[in-house]
Amino acid sequence: MGAGVQSSALLALSAAGALPKVDYAIFADTGWEPAAVYSHLNRLEREIAEPAGITMLRVTSGNIRDDALDPEHRFASMPLYILNQDGKQGMTRRQCTGEYKIKPIKKKVRELLGYPYPKRIPKSVFVEQWVGISTDEFHRAKDADVKYMRNRHPLTDLNWSRxxxxxxxxxxxxxxxxxxxxxxxxxxxxxxWRNIRDTSPQEWADMVAFDAAIRQGNARANAAGNRLLGQAFLYRSRVPLSQAPIDHVTAAEWAARRQEIDDPAAAVEELENGVADGCSPWACRGEVEPVQDDFGLAS
Ligand code: SF4
Structure with a gap:
């Protein structure tokens, strides 16, 4: 349960009896979702899940924002945009989805099955896990990587689009x-970015402050003396978020993206809307070239 469009629809279909009733809906909380997501999640729980007898479970591995800024904390890196000293561009390896979303969900599933880690789970014991993937993104549908979870994609079975x-x-x-x-x-x-800036000045200020705070890498890497040789940014054009051209796509951004993908419509869509439905644990945006490891030195 990412609480986005597809997983919300899946929960509602199950609650309404249009699909079999699920036992649980599990939300992995990174601690840094927009306020609108938490309030939508509360509504889903109160108005959809609870009346249907579906238990909503919230699990967490910690607060991704606080962990990045805590020198004492091992940090699973976000996919930050890097500008190296020689002007070359890169990205940090994306480890956050695994750490903050997949890991706590698997932990909870093992508990629910009665085999908490490190107990061995018999081959015959597994959960059926429904993932909200619609027909327009069917390429994101994947099998689970563990035997105790078997993925199903009921929205694609129903031929439902976003x-x-x-x-x-x-x-x-x-x-x-x-x-x-x-x-x-x-x-x-x-x-x-615009939506946050224009509707929630406090959250925007928080993001601008975070962006500035990670410019030289995460706090732990800095404390350990592994300072980033380049600079890290939240915004893809590698400028401070406070100065990012979020009201329009610049010619330079357009040209850079077109070099990477040969589809003008897809380039516009992504520059404007980012990932189609945010970051879901089982269908987060695909492969990012790992040019750097956990804010270590550029390779
Ligand atoms: S990739 Fe997923 S887990 Fe990582 S920062 Fe983005 S939304 Fe959060």
Missing amino acids: ADCIRYLASIGLAETPKSSCSGCPFHGNQQ
Whole structure:
């Protein structure tokens, strides 16, 4: 349960009896979701899950924002944009989804099955895990990487697109379902940055402050003397968030993205809207070239 469009629709379909009733909906809390996501999640729990007898479980591995700024804490890095001293661009390896979303969900599933880590789980024991992937993003549907979870994708089985999910959510009073992802996720598009800046000045100030705080890498790497040789940014054009051109796509951004993907429509879509439905634990944005490891030195 990422609390975005697809997983919200999946929960509602299950609660309404259009799909079999799930036992649990599990939300992995990175501690740094936009306020709109937490309030939507509370509504889902109160108005959809609870009346249907579905238990909403919230699990966490900690607060991704605080951990990045804590010199005492091992930090699973976010996919930050790097500008190296020689002017070359790179990204830090994305470890956050595994640490803050997948890990606590697996831990909870093992508990629910009665085999908490490190107990061995018999081959015949597994959960069926429903993942909200719609037909327009079916390429993101994957098998689970452990035997005790078997993934199903009921929305694609129903032939539902993201637009179908939005229509359905609107019909049950959930038209305002927000995109779910960390407040300061570097995968945001301009539209998401603008939305935060224009609707929640406090959250925007928090993100601008975080962006400035990670310029030389995370706090632990700095404390250990492994300072980043380049600079890290939340915004893809590698400028401070406070100065980022989020009201329009610049010619330079457009040209850079077109060099990477040969599809003008997809380039516009991504620059403006970022990842289609934020960061879901089982369908987070794909492969990012690991040119740097946990804020270590550029390779
Ligand atoms: S939303 Fe972004 S920052 Fe948060 S876990 Fe996913 S990739 Fe990492």
